[in-house]
Amino acid sequence: xxxxxxxxxxxxxxxxxxxxxxxxxxxxxxxxxxxxxxxxxxxxxxxxxxxxxxxxxxxxxxxxxxxxxxxxxxxxxxxxxxxxxxxxxxxxxxxxxxxxxxxxxxxxxxxxxxxxxxxxxxxxxxxxxxxxxxxxxxxxxxxxxxxxxxxxxxxxxxxxxxxxxxxxxxxxxxxxxxxxxxxxxxxxxxxxxxxxxxxxxxxxxxxxxxxxxxxxxxxxxxxxxxxxxxxxxxxxxxxxxxxxxxxxxxxxxxxxxxxxxxxxxxxxxxxxxxxxxxxxxxxxxxxxxxxxxxxxxxxxxxxxxxxxxxxxxxxxxxxxxxxxxxxxxxxxxxxxxxxxxxxxxxxxxxxxxxxxxxxxxxxxxxxxxxxxxxxxxxxxxxxxxxxxxxxxxxxxxxxx
Numbered sequence: 001x002x003x004x005x006x007x008x009x010x011x012x013x014x015x016x017x018x019x020x021x022x023x024x025x026x027x028x029x030x031x032x033x034x035x036x037x038x039x040x041x042x043x044x045x046x047x048x049x050x051x052x053x054x055x056x057x058x059x060x061x062x063x064x065x066x067x068x069x070x071x072x073x074x075x076x077x078x079x080x081x082x083x084x085x086x087x088x089x090x091x092x093x094x095x096x097x098x099x100x101x102x103x104x105x106x107x108x109x110x111x112x113x114x115x116x117x118x119x120x121x122x123x124x125x126x127x128x129x130x131x132x133x134x135x136x137x138x139x140x141x142x143x144x145x146x147x148x149x150x151x152x153x154x155x156x157x158x159x160x161x162x163x164x165x166x167x168x169x170x171x172x173x174x175x176x177x178x179x180x181x182x183x184x185x186x187x188x189x190x191x192x193x194x195x196x197x198x199x200x201x202x203x204x205x206x207x208x209x210x211x212x213x214x215x216x217x218x219x220x221x222x223x224x225x226x227x228x229x230x231x232x233x234x235x236x237x238x239x240x241x242x243x244x245x246x247x248x249x250x251x252x253x254x255x256x257x258x259x260x261x262x263x264x265x266x267x268x269x270x271x272x273x274x275x276x277x278x279x280x281x282x283x284x285x286x287x288x289x290x291x292x293x294x295x296x297x298x299x300x301x302x303x304x305x306x307x308x309x310x311x312x313x314x315x316x317x318x319x320x321x322x323x324x325x326x327x328x329x330x331x332x333x334x335x336x337x338x339x340x341x342x343x344x345x346x347x348x349x350x351x352x353x354x355x356x357x358x359x360x361x362x363x364x365x366x367x368x369x370x371x372x373x374x375x376x377x378x379x380x381x382x383x384x385x386x387x388x389x390x391x392x393x394x395x396x397x398x399x400x
Contacts, residue, residue, distance in 0.1 A: 074197060074258045075214050080151045080180040081126040082212035082252060084201040085135055085158070085172075087143035089118050123200030123212075123251030124148065124172065125260060126181045131156075132296070133172040134288065135250030136265055137163045138232070141170045148174050151211060162295030166303070166371045168232045168265060169288060170250075171295040182252055185259030187284035190238065193218050198242040198264050198280065200251025212251075217242030217280075223358075224281060225365055226266070233368035236358065237281040238262045244280035253282040261285050287372065294374065305375040305396035308339020313362040314351065322351065322384075328361050329353045329384070344394035347385065354382035370396075 093116045122139030126132070133148060140146050141163040148158045156174035163170040196219055199212040217240050226234040240253065244264045253262035262282030294301045311330040312318075319327045332350045335341045352360055356379055360366045373379060373396055381392045 070256050071195065071197065071216060074254065074256055075199075077258045078182050078197075078252065078254055079199065079212050079214070081182045082151065082199045082201075083124045083126060083133060084149040085122040085124050085133075085139060085250065086147045086149070087120045087122070087140050088145040089120070089143045090115050091118060121201060121203075121247045122249050123247065123264070125199075125250075125252035125263070126179050127184070127260070127292075128181050129177065129179050131174040131176045131179055132161070132292075133158065133174065134252075134263060134292065135170050135172060136263065137165050137168045137170045138230075139170065139250045140172060141165060146172060148172065150179075162299040162301075164291055164295065164301045165231060166233055167283065167287065167291050167301070168234070169263070169283065169291045169295070171292055182254060182258065182260045184285055184289060185255055185261040187222075187238065187261050187286045190219055190222055190255075190261060190284075192221065195256045196240055196242055196261070197254050197256070198240065198244055198248065198251065198282075199254070200244075200248035200264060202245035202247045213248075215243040220279070222284075225359075225361065225368070226281065228364065228368065229266075233371050234266060234281065234283075235365070235368045235372070236284055236287065237266070238284055240280050240282065242280060244282075260288075263288055290372070302374050303371060304399050305373070306340065306399040307370075307394065307396070308336035308341040309346070310334035310336075311352070311363060311366065323387075324351075324384075328359070330360060330363055330366050340394050340397045344381075344392050346381070346383070346392060346394070349385070351384040352381055353384055353389070356380050 120139065120143070122135055124133045124135035124139075127134050140158075140160060143160070146158040146160065148156045150156070156176060158172040158174050161171040161173050196217060198215045198217070202213050219238065220241055221239040222236075224234075224237040224239050226237060228234070238253065238261070242253070244251075244267045248264045249266075251264045252260050253264055255261050262284050264280065264282050266281040268279035268281075291301050310333050312333050314324065314327040314329050314331060316327065318324075318331055322331075329351045332341075332346060332348050332352070335346060335348060352366065354360060355366065355369045358369045360369065370379075375396060375398050378393055378395050381394060382389055383392060
């Protein structure tokens with residue numbers, strides 16, 4: 001009997017030990033789970049979460065895709081066709097003798113002249129796979145030596161095919177083939193407010209990295225007529241807030257799908273400032289194409305035509321006499337006999353308001369607009385005669 005009691009007691013003790021171990025283990029596990037839950041909740045509260053390796057890769061890919069915008073894709077596409085241009089030009093510099101304005105010494109010595117070499121930097125755009133490059137006349141129009149740097153770091157001597165100071169357009173060519181180039185767009189289709197990209201070589205940075213610099217902005221205005229500068233007429237210009245800095249001249253202005261819509265040319269600077277203040281101007285591509293065609297074929301853009309018109313800007317007195325609402329336009333004061341104007345049927349007293357849709361504000365505007373045409377072309381003048389607007393066609397005949 002005593003033997004069975006001992007066995008029973010041992011069995012009970014064993015069962016109790018097992019139960020105690022089971023409950024202790026479960027409590028510890030529950031505590032660990034509770035701690036983990038607290039940690040995870042805190043992480044969620046702080047906007048953190050635990051992800052798997054696959055989820056991490058997917059997240060990184062999503063970030064990369066979100067950065068690949070239409071702008072970055074366009075920059076990647078057109079950047080190889082942007083070039084840096086280095087020019088050297090020898091100019092004659094005159095200086096007076098140490099004796100200044102003394103008549104005796106000036107009679108024998110006069111002004112001294114010496115040659116000095118100047119170096120300049122600019123930008124350009126490849127517009128064909130066989131090496132034609134577009135830039136400004138004020139960049140390379142009078143240079144003695146022109147070197148073009150491509151985006152791959154290669155340097156090429158460039159030949160000037162033709163240049164036109166009036167429109168500030170210059171066409172170069174390098175001896176290379178199968179080059180990346182920027183296709184032409186249509187500047188008549190430009191939308192105010194659309195995104196544009198200005199590329200170029202500001203401050204010569206292209207020479208450091210062999211890569212074009214990029215600025216982004218929008219089209220602020222079109223059809224801007226600016227004051228002539230050094231016999232260069234800037235009419236129907238594109239205005240943008242994309243930064244155009246020193247050295248950007250001649251670089252491309254492209255739309256968001258990589259089409260050339262203009263050539264970066266001018267910036268507006270505030271008085272006392274030499275930098276960009278958010279107003280840049282580009283020559284529209286439709287004008288570029290017209291001039292390029294002539295430069296490529298003839299080396300010059302011929303304007304040896306005449307009109308036979310004598311005109312005067314409208315002032316307050318003329319506006320009052322003709323009962324005009326404003327002073328825009330020019331009035332014809334005389335017409336040469338047997339001239340293109342005479343043959344077209346224009347009359348003294350006619351007020352010219354438009355030429356082929358381009359508004360004429362004054363004499364300078366008309367003079368500038370006519371620079372867009374070459375000998376033999378026909379233009380349509382919108383004139384005010386007897387309080388009525390009429391359209392008159394006139395042929396630009398070669399000057400006799």
